[in-house]
Amino acid sequence: QQPVQSPQAVILREGEDAVINCSSSKALYSVHWYRQKHGEAPVFLMILLKGGEQKGHEKISASFNEKKQQSSLYLTASQLSYSGTYFCGSGSPYKLIFGSGTRLLVRP
Amino acid sequence: NAGVTQTPKFQVLKTGQSMTLQCAQDMNHNSMYWYRQDPGMGLRLIYYSASEGTTDKGEVPNGYNVSRLNKREFSLRLESAAPSQTSVYFCASSQPSGAGISYEQYFGPGTRLTVT
Numbered sequence: 001q002q003p004v005q006s007p008q009a010v011i012l013r014e015g016e017d018a019v020i021n022c023s024s025s026k027a028l029y030s031v032h033w034y035r036q037k038h039g040e041a042p043v044f045l046m047i048l049l050k051g052g053e054q055k056g057h058e059k060i061s062a063s064f065n066e067k068k069q070q071s072s073l074y075l076t077a078s079q080l081s082y083s084g085t086y087f088c089g090s091g092s093p094y095k096l097i098f099g100s101g102t103r104l105l106v107r108p
Numbered sequence: 109n110a111g112v113t114q115t116p117k118f119q120v121l122k123t124g125q126s127m128t129l130q131c132a133q134d135m136n137h138n139s140m141y142w143y144r145q146d147p148g149m150g151l152r153l154i155y156y157s158a159s160e161g162t163t164d165k166g167e168v169p170n171g172y173n174v175s176r177l178n179k180r181e182f183s184l185r186l187e188s189a190a191p192s193q194t195s196v197y198f199c200a201s202s203q204p205s206g207a208g209i210s211y212e213q214y215f216g217p218g219t220r221l222t223v224t
Contacts, residue, residue: 002150032212041198042151044212087150093204094139094158095166096213098150 001025003090005099012078012106020073020102022088031064031071032089032096035082042087046073078106109134112216114199120222121189129184129219131199139202140182141166141213142174144195151198157182158204189223196220 003024010018022031030049034042048064048071061074071090075082083106089096112133121127133140138159143151143166153166155174163174171193173185182201186193200213 034213041215041217042213044214047211089151094141094156094164095153097167098152100150 002097003088003099005086005088005102007102008100009103010105012082012104014080014106014108015077016106018075018078018104020075020086020088020104021070022072022090022099023068023070024090026069026090028064028066028069028071028090030090030093031062033060033062033071033073034087034089034098035084036087036101037084045086075104078104080106080108082106111135112199112201112214114197114216114219116219117217118220120224121186122224123190125189126185126187127189128186129197129199129221130181131183131216132181133199133201133214133216134180135201135203135214136179137201137203137214138179139204140176141200141202142172142182142184143198143200144168144193145198145218146195154184154197186221189221191223194221194223 006021033046036042046062064071085101087098089098091097115130141156142154157163157176160179175183197219199216202213
């Protein structure tokens with residue numbers, strides 16, 4: 001089952017904050033977050049594991065609520081370079097199912 | 109290190125033609141993956157190889173075959189291309205932890221395939 005991401009798109013001014021949500025109808029054991037710029041490959045940002053361990057980006061944080069089967073990605077003091085499409089992925093270690101993405105545009 | 113490389117970068121096929129997309133990684137990763145991404149959509153897993161010598165189906169395997177040639181290389185073959193296979197194809201690799209948890213995936217630059 002594909003995770004559901006919200007919002008579908010968001011426009012920010014540089015320096016503003018954003019939250020991107022990812023929810024699943026199935027139990028989540030881990031959640032991956034990736035960012036993809038237009039015409040480029042996805043790039044790993046963060047992984048959250050059951051039990052609270054996180055591995056990833058220094059300037060971007062995330063939360064993982066196992067009971068609610070949700071994860072949220074927090075982008076604080078956004079920079080122009082944060083623009084792109086953000087995908088969450090969940091599932092078994094080898095079979096990630098990705099959401100359809102959240103398009104983020106940061107304007108000067 | 110080149111990371112994950114893919115060839116070709118672009119390809120146009122006629123319906124019914126066959127082709128093989130090549131992928132190689134130099135990070136000594138055990139696991140490799142093939143995804144497709146349709147315009148404005150997320151990534152969908154076609155096939156994966158958890159380790160050398162094994163392959164398994166993902167979400168959308170129909171119309172594709174794969175070969176894990178060795179630890180470095182993982183190829184994707186379209187035997188009889190169809191317009192519905194027009195997409196961007198990404199190869200990725202990762203290194204599972206000892207606990208069987210697969211960490212970050214590193215993606216190649218993609219192959220843009222058009223089937224007319």
